[in-house]
Amino acid sequence: MAERKVVASSVVRRLNDASAAIMGDAEDDPGFLHVIMSQVGLPYREPKGRDYIRETGRASLVLTAGYLRNPATRKMVLQGLPYGAKARLIVLHLCTQAVRLQSPVVPVADSLTAYMRTLGIPATGGAKGSIARFKEQLNRLTAARMQFSMDYGNNRTTQFNPAPMVTRADLWFADDPRQRVLWPSQVRLSEEFFADLRERPLPVDPRAFGALAHSARALDLYTWLAHRLPRVKERAGAFIAWGALQKQFGADVADLRDFRSECLTALRQVLLVYPVAKVDQVHGGLRLFRSEPAIARRPSVRGSRSKD
Known part of the structure; x- marks a missing residue:
């Protein structure tokens, strides 16, 4: 029990440190x-x-x-x-x-x-x-x-x-x-x-991945939101039902209520390291709103030549 508390406290500390860093400075090396x-x-x-x-x-x-x-x-x-x-x-x-x-x-x-x-x-x-x-x-x-x-x-x-x-x-x-x-x-x-x-x-943002390194589900949610949120077109937001979320992120969890609890725990951690993300919990699922990218800088890679 004591060991679990130590692990939990280290995760919380890592998430809080990463959140403060992400809100304070842009990442130069995405x-x-x-x-x-x-x-x-x-x-x-x-x-x-x-x-x-x-x-x-x-x-x-x-x-x-x-x-x-x-x-x-x-x-x-x-x-x-x-x-x-x-x-x-x-x-x-x-x-x-x-x-x-x-x-x-x-x-x-x-x-x-x-x-x-x-x-x-x-x-x-x-x-x-x-x-x-x-x-x-x-x-x-x-x-x-x-x-x-x-x-x-x-x-x-x-x-x-x-x-x-x-x-x-x-x-x-x-x-x-x-x-x-x-x-x-x-x-x-x-x-x-x-x-x-x-x-x-x-x-x-690699700092977000480092902070979420304890949870594969949180990493998947972060990656999904990083791609999905800047592309939301609906003015009222895009509704995603819990059943669809379970299919994508909870194939290992049979009970929908158990998955919802685990998903919300992971989502709270993700939002700490993606502070500009706009996600609401609503009846039956989540509502996603158009948000700024998780990291602004994008590479100029089209047309570049690979090396051996």
Whole structure:
């Protein structure tokens, strides 16, 4: 019980610090995500089986677990599916670095540890430390096959089929025997994924991601609102029913009342780090009003050339 209070108090402190920073200063180095990640997210909990399908309105995601070759045993090892907040933080890191470097090749051997520190996540070693847990999720993302699709109306669908996020990774074992985890020194994003990321990047505030690093659901809500709110056209706001919200953000919660409670808790945290967001709780769901972007700065990436 005491440990839970310590964790809760650290989360509250991190959220309050991030809220004050975001309201006080503009972010000079925004993060970036593929816009489709605002519509469909990775699993919240570790899925059973090798496949995971998530369909939310116009967008869908299919994940299939893949293999990595163990350089020590020279055998292919089946990886699990990526899930949870850490996998989402890694996706943000890969997308952000690809946009900043204007290259599908992203170095990760040292940059991920530095990234963890910028998020305020202690980089602890050992088999059960935070570094090993991040590495495991990166390996899962590296091995997984991803299929994205998005319906744009008028019977038109865009689909990456199949489209792994990562097409190449140089793998090695850490020297520390306590951390014998496969660890990519760099990864190469697929050309399809990278081209679409350059065309339609979603700017987000990395300070918000750091503050919400404890909750995959809060990260998904933040990403969704960052994309959705600046695009609300209805003068009276856009109504989103709890049932639709549960389908998008609560596939792991069977009871609608339980989901509503968890969603509102996450939403309150999101609004702390997206202070210009205009969202009202109303009977039957939420009402979204047109709001300023979560972060103002946007990249000039169209027409730029990628590097090897």
